[in-house]
Amino acid sequence: MISKEYFSARYIVEDYKTVHKNSVLIVNGKYIENIVPIETITKDLSKINELGDVIISPGFTNAHSHVALNSVKGLGYGNASALYDVMWGIEPALDEDLVYKLSLLGMMDAISSGTTSINDHYFFADSVAKACEYIGIRGFIGHTIMTEYGPWTGKEQIKLAKSFNNNWKNHSTVHPIVAPHETSTVSPKELKELSNYALENNLLTHIHLAQTQKEMDYIKSNYDTSPIKHAFNLGILNEKVIAAHCNVVEDGDLELLAESKAFPIFCPTTHGIAGKPMNTNFLSELNVDWGIGTDCSGGNDDYDMLDEMRTALVLNNSVAKKDFIKPKEIFRKASEENIKRISGGNFSGNLSKNQKADFITISANSPRMQPLHDVVNNIVMCASSNEIKDVFIDGQCILKDSKFQLIDEQKVFEEGLEALNKLFTKTGFDKKIDNGDFS
Numbered sequence: 001m002i003s004k005e006y007f008s009a010r011y012i013v014e015d016y017k018t019v020h021k022n023s024v025l026i027v028n029g030k031y032i033e034n035i036v037p038i039e040t041i042t043k044d045l046s047k048i049n050e051l052g053d054v055i056i057s058p059g060f061t062n063a064h065s066h067v068a069l070n071s072v073k074g075l076g077y078g079n080a081s082a083l084y085d086v087m088w089g090i091e092p093a094l095d096e097d098l099v100y101k102l103s104l105l106g107m108m109d110a111i112s113s114g115t116t117s118i119n120d121h122y123f124f125a126d127s128v129a130k131a132c133e134y135i136g137i138r139g140f141i142g143h144t145i146m147t148e149y150g151p152w153t154g155k156e157q158i159k160l161a162k163s164f165n166n167n168w169k170n171h172s173t174v175h176p177i178v179a180p181h182e183t184s185t186v187s188p189k190e191l192k193e194l195s196n197y198a199l200e201n202n203l204l205t206h207i208h209l210a211q212t213q214k215e216m217d218y219i220k221s222n223y224d225t226s227p228i229k230h231a232f233n234l235g236i237l238n239e240k241v242i243a244a245h246c247n248v249v250e251d252g253d254l255e256l257l258a259e260s261k262a263f264p265i266f267c268p269t270t271h272g273i274a275g276k277p278m279n280t281n282f283l284s285e286l287n288v289d290w291g292i293g294t295d296c297s298g299g300n301d302d303y304d305m306l307d308e309m310r311t312a313l314v315l316n317n318s319v320a321k322k323d324f325i326k327p328k329e330i331f332r333k334a335s336e337e338n339i340k341r342i343s344g345g346n347f348s349g350n351l352s353k354n355q356k357a358d359f360i361t362i363s364a365n366s367p368r369m370q371p372l373h374d375v376v377n378n379i380v381m382c383a384s385s386n387e388i389k390d391v392f393i394d395g396q397c398i399l400k401d402s403k404f405q406l407i408d409e410q411k412v413f414e415e416g417l418e419a420l421n422k423l424f425t426k427t428g429f430d431k432k433i434d435n436g437d438f439s
């Protein structure tokens with residue numbers, strides 16, 4: 001029999017505009033049953049789990065990540081191209097075991113900063129999914145497919161992606177997604193085939209789109225158009241497509257993107273560092289509800305959605321001419337819009353009835369959080385990973401008082417560092433770092 005659990009806290013954020021006081025969150029198995037005033041609980045009072053001076057809040061969804069790509073932390077700021085020289089420099093040496101161990105390291109970072117779901121795009125997706133299952137995070141996971149050039153290419157990758165999708169399709173917390181890498185690394189024929197395959201199998205597609213000048217130049221010289229127009233002309237953009245970046249564009253691209261109803265993902269730190277932010281203001285004018293993701297190291301060296309939410313707000317508003325984005329709107333994107341879109345409408349990302357019980361607690365009484373006049377504004381503008389106390393996913397507690405509950409934290413951390421050393425020795429990156437090649 002599934003037992004009910006009752007959680008009380010100083011505040012319960014049901015969604016970006018609804019905050020309850022003196023209330024209890026009732027969780028029934030994997031689902032939210034209700035939020036009720038505490039005085040209405042009369043018979044099970046002793047069962048209430050008093051979480052203390054915290055805010056119970058929906059967790060955040062990272063709409064574009066590569067959690068195992070934490071390996072190149074700190075190396076993307078020199079003259080070498082972060083993607084082509086740094087990331088692709090180490091990726092040919094990956095294997096199942098390395099991706100599993102590195103994924104867990106990235107997931108520890110994500111969970112500790114309040115992320116309950118990731119939308120992850122990487123090689124050896126099976127290892128990423130197994131890491132999700134072990135640590136307890138919800139994963140929308142795609143196996144990266146490249147057919148033209150890149151660290152891992154060829155038909156074998158398409159086979160692996162399809163068997164990954166079949167093997168994990170009925171899992172409670174791992175949700176497979178089709179993940180062609182990008183318009184220049186996947187041939188038009190295969191882009192179309194993968195798009196059809198996704199639609200036939202009711203899967204979403206997660207792709208990088210218009211992310212580098214190299215992609216723009218390649219598509220221009222081969223197809224005489226821009227990456228977004230190329231994708232649009234191929235008919236592969238639709239409302240079930242998550243398109244990361246969309247920041248290297250030309251006239252008319254963003255209008256077409258809006259028309260296609262694809263979901264563009266702003267990766268504020270990566271974009272800001274490269275000096276090419278996605279034009280979020282123009283997309284908002286076009287009524288496009290864009291999402292937020294961290295991307296990965298080499299561009300952004302952590303998986304902290306609290307950081308990313310604030311950076312998104314600041315970058316957007318720094319070039320806004322009107323209609324400045326407010327913290328509550330950013331909270332809505334990170335908690336609701338991101339997961340609504342990457343789940344194809346199956347999740348709402350708030351704590352309303354019958355939603356999956358994915359929630360976090362945030363300390364309400366730290367110096368960073370006080371004074372607390374507006375709960376949601378303070379979560380976005382003040383909270384840091386230090387304030388994240390507990391994380392529940394699918395009704396299961398995976399972080400309690402900042403301690404991981406399902407994994408041996410110390411062992412995972414040490415094994416992750418060992419995996420990094422192995423990868424760096426295999427690729428000669430250890431010597432390159434000593435030589436200052438990336439600094």
Ligand SMILES: [Zn+2]
Pocket residue numbers: 064065066208244295296
């Ligand atoms: Zn990416």
